[in-house]
Amino acid sequence: VTAREGYGHAEWADSVAAYALGALPDRETEAFERHLAGCAACRAELDELGSAVAALPASVPPRSAPPELRGRVLAEVGREAALLHAAGPDADAAPVRQRRPRWGARWVVPALATAALAAAFVVGDLIGHGRPGTRTVELAGTGAARGAQMRLVLDDGHVSMTAAHLPAPPRGRVYMVWLKPHGGALRPTSVLFVPRADGTATVALPAATEQMDQVVVNTEPPGGSPRPTTAPVMTARI
Amino acid sequence: VIRQSPGSEERVGVYLSSARDIHRLADEELMQLVRRADPDAFAVVYDRHSGAAYSLAYRMTGTPGAAEDVTQEAFLSVWRSGARFDRARGSVRSWVLGIVHNRAIDALRRGKVRDRPRVDDGEAAERLPAPEDTELEVARREEAQAVRRAMDCLPPDQVQVVELAYFGGFSHTEIAEMLRTPVGTIKGRMRLALKKLRDRLAEEAVTP
Numbered sequence: 001v002t003a004r005e006g007y008g009h010a011e012w013a014d015s016v017a018a019y020a021l022g023a024l025p026d027r028e029t030e031a032f033e034r035h036l037a038g039c040a041a042c043r044a045e046l047d048e049l050g051s052a053v054a055a056l057p058a059s060v061p062p063r064s065a066p067p068e069l070r071g072r073v074l075a076e077v078g079r080e081a082a083l084l085h086a087a088g089p090d091a092d093a094a095p096v097r098q099r100r101p102r103w104g105a106r107w108v109v110p111a112l113a114t115a116a117l118a119a120a121f122v123v124g125d126l127i128g129h130g131r132p133g134t135r136t137v138e139l140a141g142t143g144a145a146r147g148a149q150m151r152l153v154l155d156d157g158h159v160s161m162t163a164a165h166l167p168a169p170p171r172g173r174v175y176m177v178w179l180k181p182h183g184g185a186l187r188p189t190s191v192l193f194v195p196r197a198d199g200t201a202t203v204a205l206p207a208a209t210e211q212m213d214q215v216v217v218n219t220e221p222p223g224g225s226p227r228p229t230t231a232p233v234m235t236a237r238i
Numbered sequence: 239v240i241r242q243s244p245g246s247e248e249r250v251g252v253y254l255s256s257a258r259d260i261h262r263l264a265d266e267e268l269m270q271l272v273r274r275a276d277p278d279a280f281a282v283v284y285d286r287h288s289g290a291a292y293s294l295a296y297r298m299t300g301t302p303g304a305a306e307d308v309t310q311e312a313f314l315s316v317w318r319s320g321a322r323f324d325r326a327r328g329s330v331r332s333w334v335l336g337i338v339h340n341r342a343i344d345a346l347r348r349g350k351v352r353d354r355p356r357v358d359d360g361e362a363a364e365r366l367p368a369p370e371d372t373e374l375e376v377a378r379r380e381e382a383q384a385v386r387r388a389m390d391c392l393p394p395d396q397v398q399v400v401e402l403a404y405f406g407g408f409s410h411t412e413i414a415e416m417l418r419t420p421v422g423t424i425k426g427r428m429r430l431a432l433k434k435l436r437d438r439l440a441e442e443a444v445t446p
Contacts, residue, residue: 014422017429018410022343023403025411052435054332056404057294057339058378059385065292069306073313074281080317081277226318227275 006039016042020049083228137215137236152205152215152236159205161215166195169219175201176224178216179209186216192224212238265330272320280317287331288313291338298342298405308345312338339404346407388438396431399424 012035018024019032036042137152148166153159161177169175177191195201209215215236218228260268260278265286271279291312296305315337323333389397402408402416410428414421 014425014429017432018403018425020432021400021403021428022339023408023410023413023428025409026347048436049429049432052432052439053404054328054336055381055385055388055435055439056400057290057335058382059389060290060293060297062289062382063293063296065288065309066302066306069292069310070284070288073284073310074277076314077277077280077317081275084275 004040004044006035006037006042008035009039009041011035012039012042013045016045017049020046020053080227080229083231135238137238139217139236148199150217152209152238154210154238159207159209161201161203161205163195163199163201165199166201167199169194172221173219173230174222174224175217176220177203177205178218178228179206179212180214180216181211182213184213186228188224188226190224192220192222210238214238266325269320269323269325269330272317283316283330283334284313287334290331291334294335294338295342298339298407299345304345308338308341312341315341343407384439384442388435388442391438392431392434396427396434399427400431400435403428 012032015024015028015032019029019036024032036046135154137154139150139152148163150161150163150166152161166175174192174194177189177193179187179189181187189206191203191205193201193203205215215238216228218230220229260271260282263271263279263282265283268279268283272283288309292305292309295308295312296302299305299308312334316334323330327333389400392400398417399413402413403410408416410421410424413419414424417424
C-alpha cells in the first residue's frame with residue numbers, strides 16, 4: 001500500500017471504470033465508495049475516466065423534449081417557488097439531504113392511501129405541565145384535519161410528537177416534519193409518518209428540535225422532499 | 239455552500255433587475271439564482287439543457303413516456319438540489335446529464351422499462367430537425383461528431399460493454415453473464431475503452 005493507494009486498493013483498482021459507467025452492482029457501490037474516500041489513486045483514475053464518461057451523452061442522436069413536459073416541470077417549480085417564498089426569506093436556503101453519487105439512501109415509510117384532505121395545524125400554545133424540565137406544545141388541526149390533536153413533548157433532549165384523530169394523508173402522500181431555527185431556514189427532517197388506522201401516531205423528533213423556533217408539519221410524497229411542496233403548514237412555536 | 243467568484247453576487251443581482259438579461263447569464267451564474275429558488279433562472283437552465291437531457295433519457299429508456307418521466311424527475315431534482323452543484327467538478331450540463339443518467343438507471347433497474355424495445359438510432363421519426371446554426375449549436379454538433387469518431391475507433395467488444403453499461407444500465411455482472419465472459423475481462427474492457435476515449439477526446443480537445 002503506497003501513500004496514494006488506500007486500503008484494499010488491489011481489490012478495487014479494476015472497478016473504477018465500471019463505477020464511472022454506473023455499472024457496479026448496487027451491493028458493490030457502497031463498498032467501493034468507502035474505498036474511494038480513502039484512496040487518492042482511485043480518485044485520480046476516476047477523474048480521468050469520468051471525463052470520457054461525461055462525453056458519452058454527446059454521442060446520442062438529438063431529440064426535442066415535448067413542449068408539454070416543459071409546461072409540467074415549470075408549473076411544479078413555480079408552485080414550489082411560491083411556497084418557498086411564502087415560507088420565509090431563508091426557506092430556499094434549506095440544507096438539502098445528500099444523495100450519494102449513485103444510489104442514495106432513501107427514506108422508507110409505509111404509504112397509506114385514503115381520501116384526500118388538506119391538513120394544517122394551527123399555532124400551538126406552550127403549556128407547562130408534567131414534571132419539571134418537560135414542556136408540551138399542543139396543536140390543533142384545521143380544515144379537513146379539524147378534529148386532529150397533536151402534542152409535542154420536549155423532555156431534556158428527547159422530543160416526541162403524538163397525534164390523535166389524525167386523518168390519513170392524501171393518496172400517495174405522507175406527513176413530514178420540518179424544523180425552522182430562529183431567523184434561519186426551514187429544514188427538512190427525516191421524520192415522515194402516517195397515522196395508524198385509529199388515527200393515532202407517535203414519532204420521535206430530532207433532539208435539535210429544542211433549539212428550534214418552529215416545528216412545521218405538511219404532506220409530501222413518500223420519499224419526503226428537500227423543500228416543502230405543499231402548503232407550509234402550521235407552525236408550532238417552541 | 240455557495241461558491242462564487244468575488245463580485246459575481248453583485249453581478250447576478252444587477253442582472254436580476256431585468257428578466258430579459260437573465261438569458262445572458264452563464265449556467266453557473268444561473269445556478270446561484272436557482273439556489274435561491276428563482277424559477278425564471280431555472281427555466282433558462284431547463285431550456286438550455288432539456289433537449290440533451292431528453293435525448294439521453296430516450297436513448298436509455300427507449301420510450302417517449304419513460305424518457306419524459308426521467309427528464310421530469312431529473313429537472314425537479316436539479317431545482318430542489320441546486321445547492322449541490324459544484325462548479326469545480328464540471329459544467330452544469332454534465333451535472334444535469336449525470337442526474338438524468340442516474341435516474342434512467344434507477345428506472346431501468348426497477349424494471350419499469352427493462353423490456354423496452356431497443357432504440358433504433360437510424361430511425362428518423364421524432365428526431366430533432368437540424369437546429370439553427372448558432373455558434374453554440376455548431377460547437378455541440380462538432381463535439382457530437384468528435385465523440386462518435388472516438389467511439390468508432392474503439393474495438394467492437396469495447397464499444398459493446400460501454401453501450402451496455404452506460405446506455406443499457408446493465409451492471410458488469412449482468413454484462414458478463416450476457417456475453418458469457420468473465421467479469422474481470424468485462425471490467426478490463428471498460429477501463430481500456432474509457433482510457434482510449436479519453437485520449438482521443440483530448441486529441442480533439444473535447445471538454446464536456
